[in-house]
Amino acid sequence: MRLAITYDVSDDANRRRVYRTLERYGAWKQYSVFELEISKTDRVELEDQLESQISPSDGDRIRIYRLCSACQDATTDLGDEPPDEQSNVI
Template sequence: MRLAIAYDISDDANRRRVYRTLQRYGAWRQYSVFEVDVSKSERVELEDELESHIEPSDGDRIRIYRLCQSCLDDTTDLGEDPPSEQSNVI
């Protein structure tokens, strides 16, 4: 299944861990946004790992959207292509 994952993480170290976790599963698309292709079991593992890297009391949030095939077919990219690597990860 294809997922779009957006995150807002306050702590640099936690943000780095979230980024590196997501990088193992998929492609960085924009600041704090990834697209990943995972099986159902991989999704559970991914969610568990991401949850361990955030601190909700600090306002950290991760939002996961499932992208159906018709959603993917209707996706439009405007502007430049996504960068080949993250430039804002400390």
């Protein structure tokens, strides 16, 4: 399944952990946004890892969107290409 994952994490160390975890599963598209092609089993594992890396009491949030085939086909990119390397992770 294809997923789009967005995150808003306040603590730099936690944000780095979230970024590096997502990087192992998929492609960084823009600040705080990843796209992944992942199995159902890996999704459960990923969600468990991400949940342990954030602090909801600090306002941290992660949103996971499942992208159906029609959604993927209807995706439009405007502007510059996504960066090849990270630039927003300290």
